[in-house]
Amino acid sequence: MNPRAEIIEVECKFDVDAGLPAPDLSVLVPGGRAGEPQQYELVATYLDTPAHDLAAHRITLRRRTGGTDSGWHLKRPAGGDARRELQVDFSEAPADGPVPAAIASAVLAIVRDRPLIPVAEISTARTVTVVYDEDGDSLAEFCEDRVLSHAHQSQVTKEWAEWEFELTGGDTRLLKKARSLLRGAGARPASSVSKLARAIGSEPRNHKPAKLAKHPTGLDLVVHSLATHRDSLLHWDPLVRENAWDAVHQMRVTARKLRSVLTSFPTVLDAESVAGLSEELRALGEVLGEARDREVQLEINAGLLDSENDPPADLRVALIDDELVRQQRSLRSLRYALSTRRYLQLLDTLDALIANPAPGPDADRGAEKVAMAGIEHAAKRMHKAEKKLDDFDEWSEEWVEQVHRIRKRAKAVRYTADAGKPLGLKKAAKAAAEAAGVQTHLGDFNDTVVNRENLQKVVAVPGLSARAVFVLGRLDAREEERGRRAVQAFLDERP
Numbered sequence: 001m002n003p004r005a006e007i008i009e010v011e012c013k014f015d016v017d018a019g020l021p022a023p024d025l026s027v028l029v030p031g032g033r034a035g036e037p038q039q040y041e042l043v044a045t046y047l048d049t050p051a052h053d054l055a056a057h058r059i060t061l062r063r064r065t066g067g068t069d070s071g072w073h074l075k076r077p078a079g080g081d082a083r084r085e086l087q088v089d090f091s092e093a094p095a096d097g098p099v100p101a102a103i104a105s106a107v108l109a110i111v112r113d114r115p116l117i118p119v120a121e122i123s124t125a126r127t128v129t130v131v132y133d134e135d136g137d138s139l140a141e142f143c144e145d146r147v148l149s150h151a152h153q154s155q156v157t158k159e160w161a162e163w164e165f166e167l168t169g170g171d172t173r174l175l176k177k178a179r180s181l182l183r184g185a186g187a188r189p190a191s192s193v194s195k196l197a198r199a200i201g202s203e204p205r206n207h208k209p210a211k212l213a214k215h216p217t218g219l220d221l222v223v224h225s226l227a228t229h230r231d232s233l234l235h236w237d238p239l240v241r242e243n244a245w246d247a248v249h250q251m252r253v254t255a256r257k258l259r260s261v262l263t264s265f266p267t268v269l270d271a272e273s274v275a276g277l278s279e280e281l282r283a284l285g286e287v288l289g290e291a292r293d294r295e296v297q298l299e300i301n302a303g304l305l306d307s308e309n310d311p312p313a314d315l316r317v318a319l320i321d322d323e324l325v326r327q328q329r330s331l332r333s334l335r336y337a338l339s340t341r342r343y344l345q346l347l348d349t350l351d352a353l354i355a356n357p358a359p360g361p362d363a364d365r366g367a368e369k370v371a372m373a374g375i376e377h378a379a380k381r382m383h384k385a386e387k388k389l390d391d392f393d394e395w396s397e398e399w400v401e402q403v404h405r406i407r408k409r410a411k412a413v414r415y416t417a418d419a420g421k422p423l424g425l426k427k428a429a430k431a432a433a434e435a436a437g438v439q440t441h442l443g444d445f446n447d448t449v450v451n452r453e454n455l456q457k458v459v460a461v462p463g464l465s466a467r468a469v470f471v472l473g474r475l476d477a478r479e480e481e482r483g484r485r486a487v488q489a490f491l492d493e494r495p
Contacts, residue, residue, distance in 0.1 A: 009075070009083040011166035012179050014187035018146065018161040022129070023185040025142055028177050029170075031134035034142075042066040042124040046196045047099070049114040050153075057110055057234070060196050061103065063095050067126065074103045075194075076238075081175065105339070109237040112344045120199040122149045131170070139170035140178065149199035156201055163187055212422050218268045218370030219363035222261060223354055225419040229258045230350045240288075241335055248295060248334070252288035255281050258350070260415035264374040268365075270358035277353070280346045287337045293450070294327035300451050304475050315468035318458045371420035371428060378416040379431050382409040382438070386494065400449075403487060407442035410435040441490035448483030452476055 025034040044064035048054045054061055060075045072088040086103060093100035099116055125146040131139045143164040150157045165178045192198035212224055232254045239247035259281040262274055301319040305311045337343060357363075362370060385406045392399035413435035420428040455476050459469060 006084060006086045008078055009085045009166060010081050010172070010175065011083075011164050012081060012175060012182075013190035014163045014182055015189070015191050016161050016163050016187050020161070020186050022142065022144060022163070023181055025129060025131050025178075025181075028131060028174060028181060029133050029139060032139070033132050035130040035132060037127045037129045040067040040126045040128065042126055044122045044124070045118050046120045046122065046199070047116045048119045048196075049111055050117060051114070052119065052200065053110050053114065054107060055196060055200070058193060059107065059110070060194055061099070061107065061116070062122075062196075063090075065095070072100050072103055074106060076106075081172075105241050105335075106238040108339065108344075109234050109347060112347065113341075118152055120149055120151050120196055122147060122195050122199055124148075124195075130168075131174075133169075138168045139174060140168055141166050142178075147195060147198075149195065151200045154201055158199060160198065162190065162195075212367070216367040216423075217363060218265065218365045218367055219357060219359055221367035221370060221419065221423070222265050222268045223357050224422065225261045226258065226350065227354045229254050229261070230347075230354060233258070233347075233350075237338065241338060243331055248288055248292045248331075252285055252292050255285040255288060256411075257415050257418055259285065260412060261419055264378060264412070264416040264419065265362075265370060267360045267362040268370060269353075269360045269363070271360065273358035274353065277346075277349055280342070280349070284337075284343065284346065287334055291327070291330040291334045294323065294330045296447065297451065297454060298323050298327055300447065301454075304478070307478075308471060308475075311471055312465055312468045314463075314465050315458075315471055318461050318464065318468070368420075368423055368425060371423055371425060374416045375413065375420060375428050375431050378409070378413040379435070382406065382413050382435065385409050403442060403490075404446065407439060407446060410438035410442065414439060437493055438490060441486045441493075444486035445483045445490075448479045448486070452479050452483075455479070 026032060042064055043066055044062045046060060046062045048061065058077050061073070063072050064070060069087060071090050072093055074086040076084045076086075078084045086106060088100040088102060098104075104111075127144040129142045129144075131142065133139050143166070145162050145164065146159075147162065148157070148159050163182060165175065165182065167175055210224075212220055216224075233251065236247050236251035236254060240251050259278050262269070262278045262281075298320070301323055305316060305319060385402065389399065389402045389406065392402060414432050417428045417432035417435070455472055458464070459472050
């Protein structure tokens with residue numbers, strides 16, 4: 001195993017009677033074969049918080065010896081049958097040492113300041129059979145496991161047998177065929193989502209917000225929306241830390257949606273109970289925004305240079321290399337912010353609010369009425385801003401500022417309407433669609449405004465060649481034209 005590696009694990013699990021003979025796996029691949037079985041003794045210590053917070057999110061953390069991948073393993077859901085597994089070798093983080101920094105960072109938003117303690121010891125006698133294709137390439141591994149577990153808190157010892165079929169190079173069609181073959185041989189659907197769940201004697205509690213009742217109240221709707229976005233925040237947190245594609249953008253949007261729920265429905269929750277939370281979410285959005293803006297700027301700069309025939313080297317340095325340095329700096333600041341007590345306290349506050357919401361004066365009002373009131377109010381503010389645009393001369397400073405105000409209010413409509421999605425309100429969907437069009441056009445315009453400001457700063461870079469300055473002027477003109485087209489598209493769609 002590499003000192004540190006992350007893989008996508010796709011597998012299916014089954015309960016079986018001890019000693020149940022495995023079927024002939026070679027039938028899964030025409031022309032393929034099954035390798036000679038290999039036996040291993042695996043010993044793993046599973047860690048979690050005393051309240052099993054990781055298990056609640058279907059996350060498992062273990063340190064394991066034996067087999068071909070001794071080390072620290074963190075497994076997280078990746079959709080469907082897939083799991084993301086982060087592996088850290090003992091050569092980088094010894095088994096008797098603390099949890100590796102890469103793993104601790106990945107689960108910090110869930111664990112926070114709670115201790116990670118051993119919750120179970122699991123020993124596995126494993127027999128592994130590799131399934132090969134006709135060219136001798138590995139497609140899957142079939143594991144026959146005899147498992148012995150001991151749960152620390154309950155002091156309960158259990159023993160069972162199970163089968164696992166994990167893809168190594170095959171596709172989901174092979175997984176489907178294997179599931180049918182193994183079920184036909186006597187295997188049963190797994191009774192637990194993991195060895196740990198079976199060892200500790202209970203399935204992880206459902207962390208996802210429950211579906212809304214048939215006739216929800218405004219409080220039900222707001223709490224459901226907060227819980228949904230809180231879970232989204234926890235999902236994107238580790239991906240932001242590793243700078244996964246689009247993660248910063250999605251976490252920033254999530255922070256804005258959380259704040260929008262509080263500001264769009266101010267009378268559903270007790271005002272005193274949420275005092276300060278909106279400001280903390282705004283601060284989180286700002287630090288995410290700095291990293292996101294750098295990300296967008298880099299993409300725009302790359303696109304502009306790609307449109308040029310042989311752009312000068314010093315301009316590429318100024319627009320790409322220097323911007324990349326600034327982006328990396330903003331990402332370091334963001335990772336630091338996500339590791340502070342202030343951020344973790346924000347998550348604690350959200351959890352407490354969702355678990356024990358203090359009702360406001362409109363808490364018992366019907367959810368549909370609450371949602372539509374918020375959406376209509378936001379839409380009215382957007383339309384009012386659109387009408388006021390006619391009070392200013394086109395492309396004057398005041399007119400441009402009003403265009404930006406319209407964009408922000410369109411965003412508020414979208415986020416407010418998002419909270420009403422579970423209710424299936426047609427008027428809400430219509431308002432969201434209208435606001436989305438406005439936001440798209442004016443968002444493009446805002447990008448050009450920001451980018452032109454950046455181009456003006458680049459012009460002032462000492463020692464820039466005359467040709468680079470000339471190209472910058474051409475890029476600025478191109479961005480100005482793109483911005484005007486975006487605004488015109490907005491104006492053409494005004495009612």
